Amino acid sequence: MLPRKTVATAEVPNGETLTLISHGRDFIIMVGRDELMGTRMQFSEEQLAELTLAELDHANPRVLIGGYGMGFTFRKALEKASEGAEIVVAEVVPEILEWAQGPLAELTGDTLSDPRGDVVLCDVAALIDDANDGSCDKWDAILLDVDNGPDGIVRDGNQRLYSTTGLGKARDALRPGGILAVWSAAPDYKFTRRLKEAGFEVEERRVRARPNNKGPHHIIWFARKR
Template sequence: MLPRETVATAQIPDGETLTLVSHGRDFIIMLGRDELMGTRMQFSEEQLAVLTLAELEAKRPRVLIGGYGMGFTYRAALAHLPEGGSVTVAEIVPEILDWARGPLAELTGESLADPRGEIVLCDVAALIDDANDGTTDKYDAILLDVDNGPDGIVRDANYRIYSKTGLGKARDALRPGGILSVWSAAPDHKFTVRLKECGFEVEVREVRARPNNKGPRHTIWFARKR
């Protein structure tokens, strides 16, 4: 049995320690003993971008992604982005980008140099606030994969993102017809209700972690602003 080897560690601001480990040819980002993501099961994180972009009405969408991680959602967004669109990623852990350029460079490819994309070292909530106060343009899609879901918080400050106040700010940061998409390791009926109470039209989909219809079942909420 192949051992897991620690490649690097990083501290989440006001949170716990992330650990990048290798397992044979695969890599995994751990939070304590929990797996946040890994190269063996990336399909649902890619689908977060693919399915959202497929539903957008905007011809040149402006997309915001909360959390870079291993870049699965970011690269999928770039791959399916219509001409003239753009993607901004908010990432709070600088070392994540060091890993992307270092041990995960083969996975990253040339995506960080893509002129259609931008990585900003900040809390995604700050970019949502900027769109609300007019500092930046509003978004056609906001994709959140900063936790293991609304009930799987990895940083206490993220609770606000899933609160009614936070969801209301996300809704206001979207253009009409825009979509807020949220990835989760598990279903959460209360969160579905909360989204509807915040004025979204909500669709909940279950997506497997692997493209062969195997692996854990993950949940994605698609909440449209009308």
């Protein structure tokens, strides 16, 4: 059996410790004993971007992604987006970008130099607030994958994103017909109810972790602004 080796660690601001682990040719990011993401099961995180962009009416969408992680969602968004699209990622952990250009450089490729994309070191909630107060344009889509689901396990401050108030702010930061998409490792019926209470039309889809229709099922909520 191949051993797991710790490659690096990073502290989440006001949150937990992230650990980058290698396992043979694969990499995993852990928080405590929980696996946040890994290179063996990335399909559902790619689907977060692909399925969302397929639902948008805007030819050149403006998309906000909460959390870079290993870049699965960001890369798929760039792959599927038009030449005039704008894809912005909010990431709070500077070391994540160092990993992307260091031990994960082969995985990253030339993603970070794509002129349509921008990775900003800040809380995704700040960019949502900026769209609401007029500091920046509103978004066609907001994609959240900053925890293992609608629960602030990585950082307590993330909890506000999933509250009824936080969801209302996300709705107001979207253009008409815009989509808030949220990734989760498991169902959460209370969260579905909160999305509806916040004024969204909600669709919940189960997506496999691997493209060969194997691995665990993950959940993606697609919440459209009415």
